[in-house]
Amino acid sequence: MSIEPDYFEARDGVRLAWREMGEGAPLVLLHGLFSSAEVNWIKFGTAARIAEAGYRVIMPDLRVHGSSDAPHGAEHYPPDVLVDDLQDLVAHLDLADFDLGGFSLGARTSVRAVVAGMRPRRLILGGMGLAGLAGWQRRGRFFKRAIAEYDSAKRGDDTWLSIQFMKTMKVDRIAAGLLLDSFTDTPPEALAALTMPVLVVCGDKDQDNGSAEELVAALPDARLRTIPGTHMSSVTEPELGEAIAAFLTA
Template sequence: MTEATTEFFPGFGGAQLALHRLGAGRPVVLLHGLFSSAEVNWIKFGTAAKLVEAGFECLMPDLRVHGHSAAPHDPAAYPQDVLVRDLEALVAHLGLTDFDLVGFSLGSRTAARAVIGGMRPRKLVLSGMGLEGLAGWARRQDFFLDVINRFGTIKRDDPAYFSQQFLKTMGVDRLAARMLLGTMADTDPAELSAITMPTQVLCGDQDNDNGSAERLAEALPDATLTFIPGTHMSCVTRPEMGERLAEFLA
C-alpha cells in the first residue's frame, strides 16, 4: 500500500492545518483525539489501511494545536467551537458533498458539534465517546487543564501521570493547548436529536474516560452500539477498530 501523503489547507483565520490522505474511493474524514494526531490514531496501527482496503479514501487532518498543524498563540485564533470551524473549512476546501465522518474522543466531540451545527455526512461514527463526554465536557476540560498546570511535576502514582507523559511524548504546545481547551462548551443532550444519520457509537469495552457509550447511543435517533477490546488509550491500537469501522461504513 502507498504511503499517506500530507498537504496543508487554511483553517479558521488562515491557520495552516495538515491533511494526511491515504487511498482512493469514497471519502471518509477521520478526526483524532486530544493531544494525539492523525498518524497515531489512524495510520500507525493500520486503521486507515483497513478502510482503504474496503474502498475508502481516508482524509485525516491534524487538528489545530496537534501534529503538523499550526498552534497559534493569538487568543483570537480560539473562538468557541474553532475545531468545528476548521472541519467546515476542510469540507469546503475539498468540495465534499457526499462523505462519511469518523471521530475518536475529541474528534467525536468535534464531529457531533459539527453535525448539530448543520454538517450532513452520510454516516457518522462517534468512537471513544460517551454521553458525559459531550454533556459534561467541563469536568474533562478541568482534568486536562490540571495536567497542563502541573506538567513536569506529576508523579507515577497520580491518575494524571499518563496524560502528562502522552503530552510530553507528542510535544504538544501547552500554551496553545490551554487556549484550545477553552473553546469547547458542553452539549445539551437535547441537541443530539439533530444527529439523524446512521451513527455508530464505537468504544473500548474498558473505556469509561468520556462516560457511558450506552447512554450516548440511547440519546441518538439512529445509533448502533459497538464494543471492541481495550481501554481509551489501547482501543485505537486494535485491528478491531478498523474492522468495525469498515463494516459500518460499507
C-alpha cells in the same frame, strides 16, 4: 507507515495539515486530544483497513496537533474553532457527499459539526459516551490540571499517563490551554440533530467519556460496537478499523 501531509489555510490564516489514504467514497476522520492523524489512524493500521474497504480516508491534524500550526493568540480560539476548521477542510476539498467520524475529541467535534448544520451520510463516534458530550467541564478541568502539572506530576498521579502522552507528542501547552477553552458542551436534547446512522465504537474498559450505552440510547439511529481496550489502548486494536469498515459497508 508514514504519509506526508498536505496543507490548507483556515479562515483565520492558520495553516492546517491533512493526510489521505485510499480511493473511493470520502470519509473524514478526526483524531483525539493531544494525538494526531498518524498516531490515531495510520500507525496501527486503522486507516489502511478502511481504505481496503474502498474508502478515501481523509485525516486532518487538528489545530495545535501534529503537523498543524499551534498559534498563541486568543483570537485563534473562538468557541468551536475545530468545527470551523472542519468546515474549512470540507470546503477546501469540495466534499459534497461524505461520511464523518472521530475518536474522543474527534467524536465531540464531529457531533458539534452536525449540531452546527453539517450533514454527513453516516457518523462514527469512537471512545465517546453521553457524559463526554454533555459534561465537558469535568474532563476539561482534568486536562487543564495535566497541563499545570506537566513538570511536577509523579508516577501514579492520575494525570501521569496523559502528561507522558503530551510529552511524547510534543504538545504546545500554551496553545493547548487556549484550545481547551474553545470546547463547548452538547446537551442531550441537541442530539436530535444526529438523524443519520451512527456507529458508537468504544473499548470494553473505556469509561473516560461516560457510558457509550447511554449515548446510543439518546440517538435516533445508533448502534454500539464494543472492542477490546481502554481509552488509550482501544485505538491500537485492529478491531477499531474492522468495526468502522463493517459499518460503512453494511
